[in-house]
């Protein structure tokens with residue numbers, strides 16, 4: 001099998017202070033392997049991430065910034081000293097295997113559930129049920145009407161993100177990525193359907209974005225812009241309260257345009273997650289998302305969603321993005337860059353074991369060369 005290491009995906013790039021050997025990013029993937037009361041990563045996490053260290057950059061699974069941020073079962077945190085120690089083992093293993101890893105900082109907001117908070121509803125911008133499902137330790141449950149965040153909650157959450165970012169660096173991560181998109185807390189503030197606030201955090205787009213930028217500044221203040229990235233964009237599931245409106249695109253344009261004021265490490269931009277043809281986002285279908293935001297944002301863009309080797313190379317070649325993040329392909333292909341180099345077939349995901357506490361379906365996917373040897 002011939003090796004093609006000249007393909008755009010396999011060329012090096014500088015990202016903030018990091019020299020990456022290739023442009024194949026491992027997208028953040030929640031895998032529910034932290035089934036312990038302390039929200040700590042385990043030795044299994046270290047093995048799993050080290051197996052994937054050939055990625056140009058690994059973005060960790062979403063990691064909760066505080067107990068209040070919790071809203072998905074068996075996900076680790078980054079607020080306690082013990083969690084920092086646990087993550088140090090993971091980042092050491094990745095670095096020893098030659099890789100780089102940033103921590104994705106997560107707050108689920110109204111996507112959480114009272115089960116996580118002693119029966120109290122989770123926090124969000126306003127008392128609007130997002131009409132999604134929350135993954136609890138006893139299965140998927142319908143979301144509820146959340147509690148609107150008081151100013152105190154907002155201040156505390158800003159501080160929580162800053163502290164979690166600081167903790168990430170203390171734990172040996174090479175940087176952080178704020179989970180600023182999809183259905184989670186910041187999009188609950190940005191979305192006019194879920195933010196009905198009458199204070200300075202609601203109403204105009206500047207106001208709806210205020211909380212996200214306060215958090216961004218706290219994180220940048222804690223670890224520096226060159227070690228800070230963000231996942232954001234208009235793409236959601238187009239379900240429940242996350243059906244796009246006439247404001248959705250303008251809101252994302254405002255947020256992404258303003259990100260130019262910070263010299264961030266990266267913007268992880270999700271492509272369409274649903275059929276957009278009958279929505280106000282129709283022009284963003286396919287490569288439209290990347291074409292649109294390339295015009296607006298001057299920093300490094302990482303494309304994501306439904307990309308493969310061919311599309312990834314084409315997007316970089318066309319200058320639409322700088323790197324490409326692969327989520328599902330990294331689950332079953334720990335050696336994804338090598339498979340791209342060889343144009344080798346990709347292994348299939350063991351879907352029933354994607355989530356769950358054991359090594360099965362997590363660390364038991366062999367590298368291609370081990371399969372063919």
Ligand SMILES: Cc1cc2nc3c(=O)[nH]c(=O)nc-3n(C[C@H](O)[C@H](O)[C@H](O)COP(=O)(O)O)c2cc1C
Nearest residue numbers: 027028029030061062304305306307325326327328
């Ligand atoms: C099992 C699974 C877990 C995920 N967990 C996260 C997560 O923790 N944080 C996040 O931002 N996105 C998460 N995602 C979304 C992925 O990062 C990615 O955006 C999505 O899978 C689309 O990329 P793909 O087409 O390459 O899989 C998850 C996706 C899957 C399939």
